[in-house]
Amino acid sequence: MSPEYSELLRQRIAEVIARYPKKEAALLPVLHLVQRETGSISPEEEKFIAGILDLKPIKVREVVTFYTMILRQPLGKYHVQVCSNLSCTLLGAGTIIDYLKEKLGIEIGQTTPDKKFSLSTVECLGACEQAPCLMVNFDYYGNLDKERIDRILASLT
Amino acid sequence: MTKDFGLKNLFKIKVYLQQGGYKAVKKALEQMRPAEILDEVKKANLRGRGGAGFPAGVKWGFVPQKTDKPKYLCVNADEGEPGTFKDRYIMSHNPHLLLEGVIIASFAVGIHSAFIYIRGEYEAVADRLEEAIAEAKADGFLGKNILEIGFDLEVVVHRGAGAYICGEETALLESLEGKSGHPRLKPPFPASIGLFQCPTVINNVETLANVPAIILNGADWFVKKGLPKDGGTRIFGVSGMVKNPGIYELPIGTNLRKIIFEAAGGMKDGKTLKAVIPGGMSAPILKADEIDLAMDFDSLVEAGSMLGSAAVIVIDQETPILEVLKAVSKFYSHESCGQCTPCRIGISWINKIVRRIASGQGEKDDVDAIICLAENIKGKTLCPLGDAAALPILSICRKFRQELEGQLSR
Numbered sequence A: 001m002s003p004e005y006s007e008l009l010r011q012r013i014a015e016v017i018a019r020y021p022k023k024e025a026a027l028l029p030v031l032h033l034v035q036r037e038t039g040s041i042s043p044e045e046e047k048f049i050a051g052i053l054d055l056k057p058i059k060v061r062e063v064v065t066f067y068t069m070i071l072r073q074p075l076g077k078y079h080v081q082v083c084s085n086l087s088c089t090l091l092g093a094g095t096i097i098d099y100l101k102e103k104l105g106i107e108i109g110q111t112t113p114d115k116k117f118s119l120s121t122v123e124c125l126g127a128c129e130q131a132p133c134l135m136v137n138f139d140y141y142g143n144l145d146k147e148r149i150d151r152i153l154a155s156l157t
Numbered sequence B: 001m002t003k004d005f006g007l008k009n010l011f012k013i014k015v016y017l018q019q020g021g022y023k024a025v026k027k028a029l030e031q032m033r034p035a036e037i038l039d040e041v042k043k044a045n046l047r048g049r050g051g052a053g054f055p056a057g058v059k060w061g062f063v064p065q066k067t068d069k070p071k072y073l074c075v076n077a078d079e080g081e082p083g084t085f086k087d088r089y090i091m092s093h094n095p096h097l098l099l100e101g102v103i104i105a106s107f108a109v110g111i112h113s114a115f116i117y118i119r120g121e122y123e124a125v126a127d128r129l130e131e132a133i134a135e136a137k138a139d140g141f142l143g144k145n146i147l148e149i150g151f152d153l154e155v156v157v158h159r160g161a162g163a164y165i166c167g168e169e170t171a172l173l174e175s176l177e178g179k180s181g182h183p184r185l186k187p188p189f190p191a192s193i194g195l196f197q198c199p200t201v202i203n204n205v206e207t208l209a210n211v212p213a214i215i216l217n218g219a220d221w222f223v224k225k226g227l228p229k230d231g232g233t234r235i236f237g238v239s240g241m242v243k244n245p246g247i248y249e250l251p252i253g254t255n256l257r258k259i260i261f262e263a264a265g266g267m268k269d270g271k272t273l274k275a276v277i278p279g280g281m282s283a284p285i286l287k288a289d290e291i292d293l294a295m296d297f298d299s300l301v302e303a304g305s306m307l308g309s310a311a312v313i314v315i316d317q318e319t320p321i322l323e324v325l326k327a328v329s330k331f332y333s334h335e336s337c338g339q340c341t342p343c344r345i346g347i348s349w350i351n352k353i354v355r356r357i358a359s360g361q362g363e364k365d366d367v368d369a370i371i372c373l374a375e376n377i378k379g380k381t382l383c384p385l386g387d388a389a390a391l392p393i394l395s396i397c398r399k400f401r402q403e404l405e406g407q408l409s410r
Helices: A007-017 A023-038 A043-053 A057-066 A086-090 A093-104 A146-155 B013-018 B023-031 B034-043 B056-061 B086-093 B095-109 B123-138 B169-176 B205-209 B211-217 B219-225 B256-263 B297-302 B321-335 B341-361 B366-377 B385-399 B401-405
Strands: A078-083 A117-122 A134-136 A139-141 B072-077 B113-118 B143-146 B151-159 B200-204 B233-240 B246-251 B273-277 B311-316
Touching: A007 A023, A007 A043, A023 A043, A023 A057, A023 B151, A043 A057, A078 A093, A086 A093, A086 B233, A086 B311, A086 B321, A093 A117, A093 A146, B013 B095, B013 B123, B023 B095, B023 B211, B034 B056, B034 B095, B034 B211, B034 B219, B056 B095, B056 B200, B072 B095, B072 B169, B072 B205, B086 B095, B086 B123, B086 B205, B086 B233, B095 B113, B095 B123, B095 B151, B095 B200, B095 B205, B095 B211, B113 B123, B113 B169, B123 B151, B169 B200, B200 B205, B205 B211, B211 B219, B233 B256, B246 B256, B256 B273, B256 B311, B273 B321, B321 B341, B321 B385, B321 B401, B341 B366, B341 B385, B366 B385, B366 B401, B385 B401
Parallel strands: A078 A117, B072 B113, B072 B200, B113 B151, B233 B311
Antiparallel strands: A078 A134, A134 A139, B143 B151, B233 B246, B273 B311
């Protein structure tokens, strides 16, 4: 059975396409919109998007595999992305990463069995003045220590 | 520029207007001709604040005045250079300042369609930009017939999706066109063949945010704030082992030691300085005794580094230089777009060697091997990412060779 995509999503996609002189330029914004609704871009989503933008599905696949933030598999409800770049490493990102692995009981690249948390390391988030920092979905948290991490995790219901 | 950043709700057009906002747009569109604006920005010696430092006025001048094709402006808000966070501040606290710069630049060059390419992670910032654009449109500063002078301009916010290479101007164009961020060969330059094969200007956020003040106060005022060949102030972003990491707007040419030890409060927790990366990770490293230099484009080139994005990363003695090398090689290895062999293979090969050293399996020729690989990447790649990896790696290996070789067991 092919997946259903909400009317609101289709409307938003149409609005976004209208902002560009060429349809295919809307691919990245459309990928963001679809991923927000479905959680990831599977082959079904690739076909759906390709159809709307008059692209070959392989073209969509190429773009999906190029960009780090476009996911091919769904992740947990909260994607905890810890910066592992230089300023954060200088200020203890290693300790933060180890602590999160311990608290969540998973390795980097894994999701908790209850599908609540996924853990990744990412490159520079552009918040180096608050190093070490992490991003949960799109929310930034900085000046991290074990206490702050405990509070952050507790607040994520 | 940054003095108003603490002002509550400055991002709201009502507050921005109260502070004298949009006066520069009014002056430029109602009292100046496009050629005059171009001249003023050229005289101001406003050099690009993204990394490359190309003079903005000169770049605008490369776009053909008469052409059948539409012209485009792309604001580079990708801010991926490690250590850099200044544009995030500008866009979050003062989005209307950026929009004023966009409007003036577009008017000067004859552009009616602008895209703000913002990194995907800055979702909240992108939302704020969208709100500011809607406010500006409602007040007649964007859209059709701006200020009733017959000038149209639409601004679209376009979010990236986690690729550092899309901060490179031609990769940005490819990404905006809906493709992978594979940089293009230059020439042709975007000013003639850019977005959708049309003449395009690409400018960094901070570069454009400086334009309104140049219009209001004049080129001479701007030059006097900095240096003759390098006008204005820079927003230095200091991070790493300092007491007060953050943004510091200072004249171009300010001494680096002063930036670290006065502006940013000096070393944190009583630590000693080991090294500084002065312009974002792509800038070759400086040792602790090399920081008495003026932070301007030419002085840093003379010192074998670069001003880049003015992102100052401060490294302490207790941090093994291998940690720095690890972070550098991991980053570029991850971010290489894969198009050209020296970068794709060379950087990941270096990364493998560095990881092997870090796991205690370093061999006696490893540092030489890394240097050899980096020399074979340098100057041999399609885009600047190759050099952005090779030059810092070479500087770390050469300046800290002894420390690195101490890590090799066999």
